[in-house]
Each structure stands twice: as C-alpha cells, then as structure tokens.
Amino acid sequence: MIQRKELTQRFGIIDPLSITDYLKNQGYQMLHQVLEMKPEDIIEEITLSKITGRGGANFPTGKKMKGFASETGQKYVICNADEGEPGNFKDRYLMENDPHQVIEGMLISAYATGATKGFIYIRGEYQKSIRIMKHTIEEAKKLNFLGTDIFGTDFCFDIEIRRGAGAYVCGEEFALIESIEGKPGRTRVKPPYPSEVGVFGRPTLINNVETFCNLPFILKIGGAEYNKIGSSFATGTKLISLSGSVKNKGLYEVPFGTTIRKVIEKLGNGVKDNKTLKMVQLGGACGVIIPPRLLDMDIDNEAFEIFDTKMGAGAIIVIDDSKDLFDIILRNMEFFQHESCGKCTPCREGHIQIVNLIKKFVNYEATIKDYQSLESLAKVIHETTLCGLGQASPTSILSTMEYFKADYTNRIKESYERGNISG
Amino acid sequence: MVNVIINGRDVAVEENTSILEAAQKLNINVPTLCHYPDLHINSECRICVVEIEGYRGLKTSCSTPVREGMNIKTNSPKVLNARKTITELILSNHDAKCTSCVRNMSCELQSLANNLGIDENRFENVLHKVEIDDHNPSLVRNANRCIKCGRCVDICKSVQSMHVLDSMGRGHDMEIRPAFGKYLSDEFCTFCGQCANVCPVGAIVEKDNTDVVWQKLHDPNVHVMVQIAPAVRVSIGEEIGLSTGLISNGKLVSAMKHLGFNNVYDTNFTADLTILEEGTELISRIKNGGVLPLMTSCCPGWINLAEQEYPEVLPNISSCKSPQQMFGTLAKTYFANKTGRDPKDIYVVSVMPCTAKKYEAARDEMSADGKHPDVDIVLTTRELGKMFRQMGIDFDHIQDVEFDNPFGITTGAAALFGATGGVTEAALRTVYEVVNNEPLDNLDFHDVRGLEGIKEADVNLGGTMVKVAVSHSLSNARTLIEEVIAGKSPYAFIEIMACPGGCIGGGGQPYGTTNDVRLERIASTYTIDGAMVYRKSHENPAIKALYKEYLKEPNSKRAHQLLHTEYFSRN
Numbered sequence: 002m003i004q005r006k007e008l009t010q011r012f013g014i015i016d017p018l019s020i021t022d023y024l025k026n027q028g029y030q031m032l033h034q035v036l037e038m039k040p041e042d043i044i045e046e047i048t049l050s051k052i053t054g055r056g057g058a059n060f061p062t063g064k065k066m067k068g069f070a071s072e073t074g075q076k077y078v079i080c081n082a083d084e085g086e087p088g089n090f091k092d093r094y095l096m097e098n099d100p101h102q103v104i105e106g107m108l109i110s111a112y113a114t115g116a117t118k119g120f121i122y123i124r125g126e127y128q129k130s131i132r133i134m135k136h137t138i139e140e141a142k143k144l145n146f147l148g149t150d151i152f153g154t155d156f157c158f159d160i161e162i163r164r165g166a167g168a169y170v171c172g173e174e175f176a177l178i179e180s181i182e183g184k185p186g187r188t189r190v191k192p193p194y195p196s197e198v199g200v201f202g203r204p205t206l207i208n209n210v211e212t213f214c215n216l217p218f219i220l221k222i223g224g225a226e227y228n229k230i231g232s233s234f235a236t237g238t239k240l241i242s243l244s245g246s247v248k249n250k251g252l253y254e255v256p257f258g259t260t261i262r263k264v265i266e267k268l269g270n271g272v273k274d275n276k277t278l279k280m281v282q283l284g285g286a287c288g289v290i291i292p293p294r295l296l297d298m299d300i301d302n303e304a305f306e307i308f309d310t311k312m313g314a315g316a317i318i319v320i321d322d323s324k325d326l327f328d329i330i331l332r333n334m335e336f337f338q339h340e341s342c343g344k345c346t347p348c349r350e351g352h353i354q355i356v357n358l359i360k361k362f363v364n365y366e367a368t369i370k371d372y373q374s375l376e377s378l379a380k381v382i383h384e385t386t387l388c389g390l391g392q393a394s395p396t397s398i399l400s401t402m403e404y405f406k407a408d409y410t411n412r413i414k415e416s417y418e419r420g421n422i423s424g
Numbered sequence: 425m426v427n428v429i430i431n432g433r434d435v436a437v438e439e440n441t442s443i444l445e446a447a448q449k450l451n452i453n454v455p456t457l458c459h460y461p462d463l464h465i466n467s468e469c470r471i472c473v474v475e476i477e478g479y480r481g482l483k484t485s486c487s488t489p490v491r492e493g494m495n496i497k498t499n500s501p502k503v504l505n506a507r508k509t510i511t512e513l514i515l516s517n518h519d520a521k522c523t524s525c526v527r528n529m530s531c532e533l534q535s536l537a538n539n540l541g542i543d544e545n546r547f548e549n550v551l552h553k554v555e556i557d558d559h560n561p562s563l564v565r566n567a568n569r570c571i572k573c574g575r576c577v578d579i580c581k582s583v584q585s586m587h588v589l590d591s592m593g594r595g596h597d598m599e600i601r602p603a604f605g606k607y608l609s610d611e612f613c614t615f616c617g618q619c620a621n622v623c624p625v626g627a628i629v630e631k632d633n634t635d636v637v638w639q640k641l642h643d644p645n646v647h648v649m650v651q652i653a654p655a656v657r658v659s660i661g662e663e664i665g666l667s668t669g670l671i672s673n674g675k676l677v678s679a680m681k682h683l684g685f686n687n688v689y690d691t692n693f694t695a696d697l698t699i700l701e702e703g704t705e706l707i708s709r710i711k712n713g714g715v716l717p718l719m720t721s722c723c724p725g726w727i728n729l730a731e732q733e734y735p736e737v738l739p740n741i742s743s744c745k746s747p748q749q750m751f752g753t754l755a756k757t758y759f760a761n762k763t764g765r766d767p768k769d770i771y772v773v774s775v776m777p778c779t780a781k782k783y784e785a786a787r788d789e790m791s792a793d794g795k796h797p798d799v800d801i802v803l804t805t806r807e808l809g810k811m812f813r814q815m816g817i818d819f820d821h822i823q824d825v826e827f828d829n830p831f832g833i834t835t836g837a838a839a840l841f842g843a844t845g846g847v848t849e850a851a852l853r854t855v856y857e858v859v860n861n862e863p864l865d866n867l868d869f870h871d872v873r874g875l876e877g878i879k880e881a882d883v884n885l886g887g888t889m890v891k892v893a894v895s896h897s898l899s900n901a902r903t904l905i906e907e908v909i910a911g912k913s914p915y916a917f918i919e920i921m922a923c924p925g926g927c928i929g930g931g932g933q934p935y936g937t938t939n940d941v942r943l944e945r946i947a948s949t950y951t952i953d954g955a956m957v958y959r960k961s962h963e964n965p966a967i968k969a970l971y972k973e974y975l976k977e978p979n980s981k982r983a984h985q986l987l988h989t990e991y992f993s994r995n
Contacts, residue, residue, distance in 0.1 A: 168594070185591070190467045190487045343591065343598025345468050349572065350513035353596045354547045374546045381509040384481040384502070385470045392481060 003267050005230070007238050008214045009254045012098040017133060020140040023101040029146055031217040035109050036154050043113035044070060047216065049224025051236045056081055056172075056209030057284065057313045058389065059235075065206065069114050069196040072204035076116040078107055078158075079200065079207040082123040082130065083177060085169040086285035087336065088316035091240035092210035094252045096123070096130040099214075100137040104146065104160065106213030109220065111158045114206055119160040122177050125167050135162055169340035173388045174207045176342065187342040188388035209314070211240055231257030232299055239300055241268075245282075245319035248273045255300070262296035265319055276321035280405070284313020286333040287393035289400040290320075313393075326408045327362040330397050334359055337394040348391035351382045355395065362409070365416045372409055376402060428494040443474055443485035447498055454498050455507065455536055457514075458573035459486045460622055461938040462924075464582060466574045470510050471536065475500045482506055508540050516547040517596070518625075519568035525626045526810075530935055532624035533571060550596070559607040561786040562615035562779040563628060570600055570627035576619035583924060585899035586729075588613045600627075612732040614898065616725035616922045617779030617804075617931020630779045630932055633801045634811055640771045640800075641684040648771045649687035649759075650680055651751045651831070654695060655777040655842030655927035656805050658948035662934040662941075663809025664819055669934070669941075670948040674824025679817045681825055690827045691774070692834035694747040694754070695841045695850070697970070698722065699961035701987055702744045703855045704978035706917055710885070715739045717893075717908060717915040720847050722746045724784035725922025725931075727991065729898055729905075735993035736909045740918075743988040747841065748774050748781055749790050751831065752798025753986045758974055759831075767793060774802045777842070777930030780922065789989055804932025833966035836867075836953035843949045844896035844926035845872030845879055848919040852883055852892070853960045859885045867959055873946070875925060875939060878903060880915075892917040897924040 006012070015022035023029070035043055048063025069076070080103060084092040096103060107119050123131050138160050141147045149157045163181050170176045171186040178200045180186040199205020215237060219227045228236050235257035244250045247269035255264060261281060265271065272278045282290045291298070300312065320329060338352035358375045361367040379395035379402075386392050402409065416422050425436045430447050437446045442465070447454050458469035465487045473482035477495035482503060485496075497503060515537060522528050557565040572591065577600055580589045588611045591600050602611045620628045640648050657676055659669040673690075680688040706718045721727065721742040730737055745753065751774070756767040774781060784790065785799040792798055803811070812819075826832065837853050840846030849869045856864050871881035872892070877900040882889050893915045895901050901920045907913040923929045925942035928949060958964055975983045 170594075185594070187591075190465060192489065338595060341595040343572070343594045343596070346470050346510050346513055346572075349596055349598060350517050353550055354513065354516060357548060357550075370546075377505065377509060378547075381506045385473050385506050385510065387467060387470070387484075 003259060003263055004254055005238050005256045006254050007218050008095065008102070008211065008240065009098070009252070011102070012094070015099065017098050017100055018136055020101060020137075020144060023099070028101050029105055031220045032105050032108050032146065033152065035112060035220060036152055036156060040070065040113045040115065043109065043220065046224040047113075047219055050219045050227035052212070052215055052219060052227065053235065054209055055211035055215070055239070055314065057086070059312065062208065062212055065196060065208075066110065066114055069204055069206045072196065075118070075203050076114065077200050077203055077205045078111045078114070078116045078119040079177070079181070079205055080107055080119065080121040080210055080213055081172060081174065081177060081207055082121055082127070082210045083165045083172040084124055084127070084210070084314070085172045086287065086314055086316065088242060088244050088282070088285040088318045089314045090242045091252055091315060093127055093130050095210050095214050095240070096127070097133055100133050101141065102214045102217065103134070103210055104137060104141050106216040107160065108146065108151075108158055109216045110206060110208070110213065112156050116206060117157050117159070119158060120163050120181055120200070121160060122163045122165060122171070122181060125165045131162060131164055138162065168342070169336075170342045170388070170390050173390060176388070177207070178205065185342070187344045190387070234299070239315050241300070242314075242316045243269050243319070244316070246272050246274070246276060246278075246321035247319040258299050260297050260299055261317060264300070264317055265296065269319065272319060272321050274321070276323055278319060279322040279324065280320045280326070282318040282320065282329075282397065283316065285316045285318070286336050287390075287396055288313045288316065290329075290397050290404070291400065292404045295404070325363070326401060326405055327359060327412065330401065331356065331359045331363050333397050334394070337390065341390065345387035345391070347382045348386045348394075351378055351391070352394065354378060355382070355398070359398075361416075362412050364421075365412065365419050366421045367413050367416050368422055369413055372413060426490045426492050428490045428492075428496060430496045431498055437490055440489050443483070443488050443490055443494075443496055444472055446490050447485060447496075452498055454485050455539065456486060457532060457536060457571070457624060458575060460575050461940070463575060463578045463622070466578065468572070468574050469514075471507055473503060473506050474498045475503050504540075508542060511537050511540055511542055512545045512547055514571050515542070515545050516549050517551050518571060519551055519553070519566070525569065526629050526632060527626035531626065554599070557607045558631060560609040560613075560615065560631075560783065562631060562782040563608060563617060563620055564631050565601070565608060565628050566626060567599055567601060569625050571625055572598060572600055573624055574600070575622040575624065576600065576628055579618045579622050583897050583899060584614075584616060584618055584922070585902055586612065586614065589619060612729075614725040614728040614732070614922055615780040615783045615931075616898065618923060619931075620779060621931050621933060621935065621937050630804045630807065631782060632807060633782070633803055634807050634814075636801055637773055637803060637811070640773075645769065646771045647686050647765060647769055648684070648773060649689060649755060650685045650773040650775060651689045651691045651694075651748065652676065652680070653691045653748065653774065653776045653778070653842070653927065654839050654846075654949070655930060655933070655945070656775050656808065658842060658928055658945040658952070659777065659805055659933050660808060662936070663805060664812055664817075666819070669945055670951070671819070672824065673827065675819055675822055677827050678822045678825040679812060679819065682817055682822065683811055683815055685773070687828045688825075689751070689831035690834050691747050691751055692838035692841070693831040693964075693966065694750040695838035696835055696961035696964045696967050697750055697987065698744055698747050699837060699850050699854050700967060700971075700978045701983060702742045703851050703858065703961075705742055705744065706851065706855060707859060708979065710890070710916060717913055717918045718742055719908075720919045722841065722847060723921045723927075724778070724780040725898070726901055726920045728780060728783065729901065729922065731991055731994045733995060734905050734909065735995050737905055738991045738993065740908060741991055743984075743990065745790075745987055745989045746784065748776060748799055748802075749784065749989070750987050752785070752790065753792050754831070756792045756796070756798050757986060758970075768796055771800045772798065774799050775805065775808045776802050777805050777927045777933045778802075778923075779804060779931040781932075792986070805930075805934060806932060809934065830966050830969070833964060834956075835961050835964045836956035836959035837961045839949060839952040839956065842927045843873070843946045844875070844921055845869070845894045845919065846926060846949065848872045848881070848892055848894050848917065850961055851917065852881075854962045855885065856883060857960065858962065872919075873950075875942060875946075890916045892919075894919040896921045896926050896929075898922050
C-alpha cells in the first residue's frame, strides 16, 4: 500500500453535506475527548507528533501553538484555504469531501490555545467549497459544535467565512490578514509575527486546511504514535496533488518518506500518451523543477534544503518531453508578475524583467549576458523580497539552471545560429 | 544589552534595536531609500539588506532587530550585488532625466545610484508614462518619477491623517496616487506638502514659480516687492549649504536685493498686525459671549481641512487673514496709495515655508480690487534657495542690509509664528497685557513650546483662568476640532498648524526635515525672539504708526474691510 488514508478516510464514504454522516464515522469524537483534556496537554501531544505546517513553510505546528497560547486577550484562529498555488487542489478536496474535519481541527486548536473566534479564508474561485463550508458551519452551530458553551463547557468558538477576491498573494499569511481586515492584500513587515500581532491587531493562529485536518488524527492515535508515521525528517501523511502529463491525475494521501517516483509511477500510473518524462515540478509554480534522475527523492522537507527552498504544499506536476522548458518557465513567471502585490521593489520591478529575459529564451534571442542577468536577478529576488511570493517565485529558474543548464546553453547557441542576435 | 558583530566589529546595543541603528552606532553607513526618520518602517525598497550568518536570504537592516550573537555583514559581495540590482530595477521603471529634474543633486535615488557605482543598467526601461497632475496651484505629482517608497503615503496617512495618497493596483502596475485615479484637487487634499517634503525623488514637488518671478524682476515697469515668512530665515541656510539653518536677516535681505527685488519686507510685520487683530477679536469674543474657542487662521492647510471636512467649526475660526494675505492687501492698498503707484504695477512675491500658501494666495476673495491677487506669487523656501543658486550669491561676502520700511520693523513675538505654539505665545503676550493692564513678568510660555502633539496652557485674563491649546500636524488638529464639534472643548483659544512642528516644518521647507531638524529650527526661532528689542506685538512702533495713520484701531471698520476674510464650506 503506497497510500495511507487518514485525512481522506471518509472521502466518498460520507455525504459531505451531512453532519450525521460525519458523526456516524467518528466525527467530533476527538473534540469531545479534547474538551476533557488540559489545553497544555493537547499542545504537548501536537508537539510530540512533530507535525509541521502543511501550507508549504513547514513551521512546527506545536511550537506555533505554544507561543500563541501564551498570548492573552481576544485571540483569533484562521484557517488558510486560499489555495492559489497552481497545481494544488488538496485543500479544496478536504473542504468539499470532509468539511467537518476542518471545523473539528479548528475547534481543537481554539480550545487548546484559548481563541474564541475563527475565520476560514477561502479562495474566491472555490465557489463550491465556500457553499459547503457555509452549510457545514450552519449545521455545526445547530448542534452546538460551534457557538457558546459548547457541550455545556465554558468553551465558546465561532467561525466566519471570508472569501478571497482572486489574489494569489492573499495566501501569504499577512496579506490574508490584511484582506480579512478589508484592506488590499499586501504583506506586512515581520516581526511582529501573526501569533503576536495578527488580524485586527490581535494574536492570531493561522494554519493551512490540511494542518487543521491533521489535529483530530494526531489526538486520536497520540503524538508519539503519529511521530512514527513518515520518515526520519517528516512525520505523518501528506496529501499530494498529482497533475500534468500523467495517466491518473488526482489527490493521493501518502506517508512522508514515499518517493516521488512511486507517486508518479504507481499512483499516477506513469506518463500518459506514451511520452517520456522530461521533468517534474514540485510544490507548484513556485517549486523546483527536477530531472528524472532525482525522482527517488523523498517527499519531505529535508530533501528540499538542497534547493534552498521548502517542499511546498504537495503538488507534483509531471512534464513530458514534448514541452519546452522556457514555455513552462515563462508561464510561471508571467503568473508571478501578475500576482505580485507591488509592495517591495525586487518583486514589483523584478518579475517584469524576468519575464522579458525569459521571453528572449522562448524567442531564440538570448545571449550569454541575458543568462547572467537572469541568474543574478533570480537570486536577488529570491534573497531580498519581503514575503514568500518573491522568495519562492524564481525557484523554477534557479533549479533548472542547475539541472537543465544544457537547455539554456543550447538555446543561446541556437539564438546565435539562427542569426537572431547581431554581433 | 544584545551583543552583535557587524563587519567584524563588536557592538552592544539595547534589545529591539534594528540592525540599521546598531550599524549607525559603529558609524557604519547602510544605504536606505524608503526609510525616513520619524516615519514607520515599511521595509519596501529592500536597499538596506545585509547578510546575517546562518540566516536564509538577506535581511533588511531597517526592520530586523538584533539578536544575541548575530554576525552581520553590511557590505559583502552578495549584499552589494543585491543593492545594485535593486537600484537598477528601480531605475528601470523611472523617468531618469536627471539633469532636467528639479531634484537633480538633491535626489536620494540619484545619489544612491552614484554611490553604488551604477554606470549602466542591465535592465530595459519599462516605464509606462502617465499624465502629470498639475491641476492645483500648490503641488505637481509626476508619477513617472515615483519609486513607490511609500513615504508620502505614510506621512499623509499616519501624520496628517488625510489618506489622500495610497497605493493602487498591484504588481508592476502598482502606483501611488489619489483614489480612483483622481487629481489631488479632486480630493480633500489640504496641499500641506508634507508628501513633497519627504519624497526622495521628484515625484511630488511644489509648483515651481521661479520663472515668473525672474520675469517680473527683469520687467522695469513692475515694482516687485517680496515678503519673507518668519520660518524661512531659520531654514534657508540649509538650502545654501550652511551647517545651521539660521541666517542673519542682514544677509538674507542683502541677497534678496541682489536678486533684484525693489523692496524687501518682512511678513513678521503683518504677523504683529495679526496679533493685534486676532487678539482683539479674542478679547471681544470672550467679553461679548461670541463663538469660542477662537481658532487661529494663519495656516492655509488647516483652513483647507476645515472648509472641506469640518464646516461646523468655520464660525470658530478667526476672521483675520493670514499674515501673508494681510501683507498683500496692505501692499496693494496702503502702500500703493502712499507711494502713488497703480496697484496693478505692484507685484507682490511671498517666500513661504509652505505649499498651501500658493493655494491661499490664489483664492478669489484674496484680492483687494477683485481683479488682481493681493499676493501675486508664492515661492517656497526651496524655490528661494534655487534662485540664490541660480544667481550664484556668495553668502560669505555679501554686506548686511536692513529690511525696508515700513514693513520691516518687527518684534520677537512675530518671529515666534514659525514654531508650533508661537502664535499662541505671541497672542498671550499681547492679550495678557491688554486685558490685565499690567506688564507680563515672564514673556516665555514654555507650556506651548516643543514638539508634543497637543499642548495646553492656562492664563489669567482679568481674574479668570482661561485655557488655550496648541496642535501641530493634521491628525492632532482633528482631535481638537472634534472636541469643539462635540461641544466638549475646554479652551478659549486654539492654535492649529497643519505641519508637524509648525511652519518651520512646512511642506515647502528644505528637504531632510526630521524632528531633529525641526528642533534646531525651533531653537533658532527662540534665539531670534530673545535678541529682539521689542518682543510684544503691541509694542511695535511701526504697527502703532500704521493704526494711527491708516487703520485707526484693531478691528476697526477699515481693518475689517482690509485684514479680515470669510470661509466657505466646501464639503
């Protein structure tokens, strides 16, 4: 068994619109149990599990919750469901197939940390997810899973849906917070971090949908047991959004430690249309592009350190050899040019220049100088931008400059040979 | 204390000190662009990045606090390359016609590029030119030069609470401008010009009127006179490269004469006149149960705010024209009469620390004959500096010359108008003596001095303790105005100045105005006051003579006709 269905165990089995179905399948059981535990013990279990954030930055969830729990006064929990990274669709699946699991995870977090109000910030294009989550909240309220004095305890927690308006950058935590406050989605200077000064100036715990969905599971089997799942570097399971030139596209849940090759070959059933695999982009448009020889790499964060990047949210995009590398990079880069918020210089002014330079490669008009400018610019954007968008956006360029350098040099050579460059 | 190593040197600094401040302690200069003292750290330009051992990427030194044991390099090859690349990127979307830009040689981007050794830009210029907004008398906004540093947004929002400018759109299309692509004149902009004062480049500048002044100076048929505002003499030195902003009146007048002005007069004269008119108005409002608190009317930025957003307080505002406009009226009436000139042959130039004064001078009602403006043109301190440079005046060797009479004899009280609290202090010196009919023991009202946002003082007027308040910056003004509207204002008299620090911190003052600089200009202001023979407006012999000869007495019919005005709701 390559898959291990924990977060997706109820997928297809329950009617997502029915709270009764969820309850029949062990739903809200962990909440009941948790309400009898001491908040610090819950955080202890989560810390013991060594789970890290599933949104892509991989920050230890227990550590984040512990810091947040020590804050006082009005506190907020935000579920980041602004899944905008191209190639990712796991959060949509989680919301549309098992929505109460999201609510239960948020409830556990809120109880463990003393927060009383939650927001789910859902990507605007996810109309169906928004409808389902709204319905789910209503149902949970009716049965007092949300609201005041939940199950006769003095625990109160309410959730509001906020929908995004299409900006990719609003998945970045501070841009998301600004957006909830009704402002343009632009990041803030850190520190202070959201757990200190977040939405409406109050401490805020912000986690990805998948991270919240993990919490009932962690508490069910215990942190120590959870810690045993996965590899020595990363624990638990990971939802993989598999797409591109592969026969069986879709969502898969695998334990950490599974190799990328296994996911593509066993779960995805290999490259479609009898084509050859040329490269794989991991994480989404902001992710590394690796050659076939690296497919035996584990899906875990440690492995990605070599790229000076993070694993991302679990997208695997398979690209066959009929595709042109520069077309792919151009598409990525035009996306980031469009999605940059414009706040910091390297991201605002850098992406348009990156696009211009990549276009030269696409059009067979590239020189060695263009290559040097592109490399230098990509590194500067990666190292100096204010938020994660620009820090990650040039990853496809920097990784292909390492693993597909021949594509660049050949293109430059051909540019000269075709007579497109004078001198 | 936190110990860090910067460029191999140890330094111990307070917790939460930024790396930038820690470096400054070691006299290590880290270049910045969006950073401005007294404003928020927005960390947008990314020029001040540094390398920290063990940290991913580069960190902005302005926003990153020191941590124990940090090993920081401010000038590693990686850092220098990043700074250079970022500067090239800024220039790739900038209308870099440096030699034909008003900020040539005073531009922070230009000097940054120069210091970083940028002689060629690797990136293609992608500037998409947009319309220049020069649809108002005060400010010109040239977005083609904007580098989106956000300083103007911050000062407009957090210091002035005006929210006229903000960033619109996103990515490469992001621009800083008034909402919905409107002009400044379509918005409730007060033209205070603080945005222009903090702009590092030439994206927002005052409307340049030096050309028309030169033209008039060279026209033999025109009698050109100039008035110089109190706050200009404590800052003009910065324009001509003197270490302190202060310049002697003698040299200033002399230089103005070199430029060719027929008469060089002092706005301080009409500041004294304002005190007599406004002081009398206050006394009569208190005595006759008039509308109180009386609010000062010298500052056109604040008048714009009141007319646009707070018409409820218009009856509170003193009907006195500002000193600039009192001067203009007297020039075109009293002076014209006395010297037998046709008012239309007299051209009145003002040198003001202010951009809103350009708007004030252009108001319809500021015209004695209903056809010609009383003040024909207003120059900022910066524009005067430009004219001095154009003329190549050698300040070391020019002779001292006195102000022309009669509008040149002034008091220390008038000199105070430049600093926040100054109008109040000047008014109290006169009102106290007039009401109590006894000399004031101590002329210095320390309660109303300094940079605290809202200041209060109590003064005994005829046995009653009267409260006065002073505010500077428009966000502080709003606090006092809203109290008045709510009927909760405990004051009899309120001084409001739009700019932080008062006129010495005006939008037309030399670049680089920070709180430290404001304090220096304020100190110079009190030095001038202390050195004056007369320090109370009502003791000014020239003012006494003017009343005797022409105006009769304060608030007389003629005084009202010439020196007072009215306000209009523009809400």
